[in-house]
Amino acid sequence: MDKKRKDSVIRATVDRAALLRGVLMLTALALLLCFGLKPSRAAAPDAEDGALTASDASARLSAECELLQRVTFSPCGHEMTRRQRLPAELAGMTKDELAAKYDQWVITSFSPAQVSMERALALYCPEHVVLMPDESGQLCIFRNRYGDALALVRELGVPLSDLPDDVQEEVRPGLGFDDEVTLEKWLESVQS
Numbered sequence: 445m446d447k448k449r450k451d452s453v454i455r456a457t458v459d460r461a462a463l464l465r466g467v468l469m470l471t472a473l474a475l476l477l478c479f480g481l482k483p484s485r486a487a488a489p490d491a492e493d494g495a496l497t498a499s500d501a502s503a504r505l506s507a508e509c510e511l512l513q514r515v516t517f518s519p520c521g522h523e524m525t526r527r528q529r530l531p532a533e534l535a536g537m538t539k540d541e542l543a544a545k546y547d548q549w550v551i552t553s554f555s556p557a558q559v560s561m562e563r564a565l566a567l568y569c570p571e572h573v574v575l576m577p578d579e580s581g582q583l584c585i586f587r588n589r590y591g592d593a594l595a596l597v598r599e600l601g602v603p604l605s606d607l608p609d610d611v612q613e614e615v616r617p618g619l620g621f622d623d624e625v626t627l628e629k630w631l632e633s634v635q636s
Contacts, residue, residue: 576618
């Protein structure tokens with residue numbers, strides 16, 4: 445066999461092998477698409493799911509219901525989750541009735557056994573102390589002791605008016621610190 449003819453036979457064999465691999469690959473992909481990637485029954489909504497959703501609207505809270513409340517503290521970005529038993533007077537309420545009672549909260553999940561709700565507060569979380577003036581303009585240290593309101597820790601005996609104007613604007617709505625020592629060092633630095 446001459447050299448040219450031998451090269452064309454080898455090339456034809458290689459081309460046939462590549463063609464066979466390609467056909468097998470396409471066949472495997474087609475089978476995978478037909479059988480392997482079918483959506484499961486759970487992924488597709490059906491008539492039964494609609495019935496469950498409709499019945500959820502009329503679901504009522506049980507007396508043993510667990511209440512999960514997630515609070516986000518906007519100034520510091522920290523979150524706190526409270527887990528408690530549903531107050532007795534709320535047992536038997538529907539989602540709409542509960543939403544009316546907790547109008548400042550967003551209900552994120554609702555079932556007779558468990559309710560989850562969220563709320564954002566414009567307060568520092570209990571991990572911080574807050575420097576701000578009281579009603580008379582005196583600087584005080586406050587702390588969020590209960591999760592939803594600031595409580596007075598102590599008065600500092602320094603009027604807000606003693607601070608530079610730009611610092612007064614920063615402190616007036618409340619300025620959070622990790623601890624009282626850091627707060628007092630900061631206050632000394634802006635007063636000097």
